[in-house]
Amino acid sequence: MSKDNIFIGIAYALVCIAFLYWGYSYTNAYIFFIIAAIFGFFLAFNIGANDVANAFGTSVGAKTLTIKQALIIAAIFEFSGAFFAGGEVTSTIKSGIITNGESMQAKYFAFVMMSALISSSIWIFIATFKSLPVSSTHSIIGGILGAALCLNAININPSANIDWNVILTIVSSWVISPLMGGILSYIIYALIFKFILVPIKQKTIELKNIKKDKENYKKDYIDTFMQSDKSYQHSELYGILLNQNSTYNEKMKEFNKAEKNLNINKLLSSRIPLLASLIALVISTMLFYKALKNVNTGLSNFSTILVILIICVSAYILSSGIINIMKKGEPKKAVNRIFSWFQIFTACTFAFSHGANDISNAVGPFIAILDYLHENTINAKAAVPTFVMLVFSFSLVLGLWYLGKSVIKTVGKNLAKIKPTTGFSAEFGAAIVILLATAFGIPISSTHVLIGAVLGIGVFNKNANFKTMKPIALAWVVTLPASAFISAIAFVLLYNFL
Numbered sequence: 499m500s501k502d503n504i505f506i507g508i509a510y511a512l513v514c515i516a517f518l519y520w521g522y523s524y525t526n527a528y529i530f531f532i533i534a535a536i537f538g539f540f541l542a543f544n545i546g547a548n549d550v551a552n553a554f555g556t557s558v559g560a561k562t563l564t565i566k567q568a569l570i571i572a573a574i575f576e577f578s579g580a581f582f583a584g585g586e587v588t589s590t591i592k593s594g595i596i597t598n599g600e601s602m603q604a605k606y607f608a609f610v611m612m613s614a615l616i617s618s619s620i621w622i623f624i625a626t627f628k629s630l631p632v633s634s635t636h637s638i639i640g641g642i643l644g645a646a647l648c649l650n651a652i653n654i655n656p657s658a659n660i661d662w663n664v665i666l667t668i669v670s671s672w673v674i675s676p677l678m679g680g681i682l683s684y685i686i687y688a689l690i691f692k693f694i695l696v697p698i699k700q701k702t703i704e705l706k707n708i709k710k711d712k713e714n715y716k717k718d719y720i721d722t723f724m725q726s727d728k729s730y731q732h733s734e735l736y737g738i739l740l741n742q743n744s745t746y747n748e749k750m751k752e753f754n755k756a757e758k759n760l761n762i763n764k765l766l767s768s769r770i771p772l773l774a775s776l777i778a779l780v781i782s783t784m785l786f787y788k789a790l791k792n793v794n795t796g797l798s799n800f801s802t803i804l805v806i807l808i809i810c811v812s813a814y815i816l817s818s819g820i821i822n823i824m825k826k827g828e829p830k831k832a833v834n835r836i837f838s839w840f841q842i843f844t845a846c847t848f849a850f851s852h853g854a855n856d857i858s859n860a861v862g863p864f865i866a867i868l869d870y871l872h873e874n875t876i877n878a879k880a881a882v883p884t885f886v887m888l889v890f891s892f893s894l895v896l897g898l899w900y901l902g903k904s905v906i907k908t909v910g911k912n913l914a915k916i917k918p919t920t921g922f923s924a925e926f927g928a929a930i931v932i933l934l935a936t937a938f939g940i941p942i943s944s945t946h947v948l949i950g951a952v953l954g955i956g957v958f959n960k961n962a963n964f965k966t967m968k969p970i971a972l973a974w975v976v977t978l979p980a981s982a983f984i985s986a987i988a989f990v991l992l993y994n995f996l
Contacts, residue, residue, distance in 0.1 A: 503900070510896050514539065517889045525871035530996060534612055534871075538864040539893045541619035542857065545634045546576065546897030548626045548905055549856055552948050553848040556921035559910025562838040565903055568845075572902070573895040575846045579789060579853025580891035595642050597659045606649060608870035609992045610658065611863035613648075614641030617985035618859070621977065629904040630973040633943035636668055637981045638859045644982030645989040652993065665978070672974050675931075675942040676950025683927030683951035684958050690919055691958075694769055698829050701762050712753040762829040767821045770836055771814045777840060777926060778813035781847045782806045784933045789851040837918035844925040851932075852944065853894065861890050912966045913949065914956025924951040946974065 518535060525531040553576075554568035563571070596602075596610070618637040625632040643665065646658035786795070786802050797805065817836075824832050861882055868886070869877050910916055916924075928948040935942045949970060956962025 506896065506899065510892055513889055513892055517885060520885055525868070526874070527871050530608075530612075530867070531871050534615065534864055534867045537612070537615040537619050538860055538890065541615050541622070541634075541638075542860040542890045542893035543897035544619055544622035544626055544901075545856060545860060546894035546899075547901035548622050548631060548897075549634050549852060549945060552631055552905070552909055552945055553852055553925075554845050555906045555909025555948075556916050556924050556952065557841050557845050557910070558906050559916030560838070560841065560918045560921035562841050562918055562921065565906060568906065569899055569902060571842070571846060572849045572898055575849035576853035576898065577891045577895050579850035579855075580857040580894055581853075581887050582793070595639055595661055595664045596646055597661050602658065602876065604870045604874055604876045606993075607876050608867045609989055609996070610642060610645040610649060611866040612992055613645035613985040613988040614638055614981075615860070615863050615867075616988040617641035617644065617981045617983075620984055621981045625973055625977075626901050626905060628969070628973070629908045630970055631905050631909060631945050631949060632973050632977050633945045634856055634859045635943060636671075636974070636977045638863065639664060639668060640978035640981030641985040642863075643978070644985030647982070648986040648989040668978060671942050671946060672971075675946035676953065678931045678935075678942070679924075679928050679947035679950030680954030680957065682931055683924045683954040686927045687920060687923035687955055687958055690773075690923060694766075694773075694833065695919065697765055698762055698833060701765060702829055705757065705762070708753060708756050712750070712757075715749060715753070763821060763824065763832075766829070766832065766836075767818055770821055771817045774813040774817035774840070775810045777844065778810045779806065780926070780930055780933060781844060782809045784851055784929055785847055787937070788933065789847075789854040834918045837922045841918055841922040841925060844922060844929060848925060848929060853891070856944075857887075857890060857894060860893075861886065864890070908966070908970075909949065909952060913952045913963050915959065915961045916952070916955070920955040920959065924948065924955050927951045927954065 514535075518532060521531045521535060522528055554563065554572050557563045558565055558568050596607075618634065618641045621637050621640075622632060622634060643660065646660050650657045650660075783806060786797075786806065795802070820836070821832075824835075864886070865882055866876060868883075869875060910921075914920070925948070928944070928951040931947045931951075932942070932944055949967075953962050953964075953967060
């Protein structure tokens with residue numbers, strides 16, 4: 499084990515010890531608090547290892563980033579999103595699956611949340627160990643469902659009212675989420691392929707042919723010139739005399755003009771900035787209206803829109819400037835470099851948004867338990883203590899750091915061949931789908947969307963690995979019942995021994 503890993507592990511252990519000490523004076527049932535904290539940390543750890551890896555999988559697959567670079571960048575943005583934007587207000591009635599949570603006896607509702615923490619952490623750990631990307635949201639909902647059904651079977655009044663529409667949306671999302679991600683990423687890459695990649699390839703070939711013709715003409719003309727007048731064959735003046743030949747000069751001007759008209763940087767500067775502006779529009783909208791939706795930014799709706807427009811204009815100007823100063827004559831490298839930057843930018847926003855939103859899968863149930871232990875009541879919404887967000891955010895990053903590599907490889911290397919352009923298309927398509935789903939209130943899984951997006955690219959390029967997809971799809975279907983089953987067992991143990 500490296501010194502970095504040892505140092506991080508020791509630092510995390512000290513933070514956890516301090517948190518357990520804090521809980522001693524904050525709660526009135528310390529053993530229950532310790533169990534909840536351990537499984538809460540473990541769930542956040544596994545969400546980091548499994549879900550977080552999705553955001554940077556395509557960047558690693560495209561060799562835009564090394565795994566270590568991806569881990570470091572993801573850790574920064576996931577922690578920032580979770581700590582600064584994820585804990586403003588967390589609903590303790592997670593995902594609305596139990597509709598009468600506040601009216602239930604607080605002890606039994608806390609048991610349901612504890613069972614969900616236990617089952618979700620165990621199931622996501624198993625999936626991560628098998629390198630299978632699964633939905634943490636579906637896992638936590640399955641955990642709540644299993645415990646709630648067990649609660650009803652024991653017939654404790656009032657029983658848990660389960661909203662089966664939530665379950666129905668999860669089942670439908672197994673198909674809808676990857677399908678939407680796949681279709682949109684396919685369309686995005688098809689447009690990039692048609693309007694950027696193909697024209698550049700064609701112009702590159704034409705430019706090479708012009709340069710080749712130019713060199714051949716020059717060689718042939720010199721040979722003819724020297725053969726026609728032997729007196730200049732060994733003279734240093736023949737080059738000067740040759741340049742004074744009007745026929746030769748006119749032909750050279752034609753070649754040079756043809757080269758200038760095929761300026762590939764001009765093609766890039768007319769299309770890439772427009773794409774950059776569109777990316778800035780989607781990403782900044784996702785940032786303000788999804789990642790920061792629970793944070794009081796102090797901006798009115800008009801001010802937010804104005805800021806987004808400023809970001810879009812800045813992206814246009816910045817990308818234009820970068821293209822103008824890039825080395826000419828290497829269009830393929832230039833395109834890959836540009837899309838690598840786009841890809842990193844998109845992945846960072848993805849990671850921040852994920853940290854801001856999905857940390858609640860671990861924090862939400864834990865806060866419900868903390869409410870019970872602190873006040874012996876259940877509140878529909880509760881502010882999250884800063885210390886809680888700090889430790890859970892740290893746990894998220896730690897899971898990514900220690901176990902995230904296997905899922906990164908599955909997403910970035912095993913589903914389809916990824917390049918900067920295809921990786922960007924998958925991430926950007928997934929971001930648009932998630933943003934649209936948020937705007938229209940459609941519950942989808944970001945994990946499923948991104949996997950579908952990668953497969954959509956694979957279908958376009960005819961290299962999709964559906965053999966790898968089979969166990970992933972099976973894991974998606976099994977997530978809900980597996981989490982529910984483990985949760986039911988955990989609930990029975992809690993009910994009988996606590």
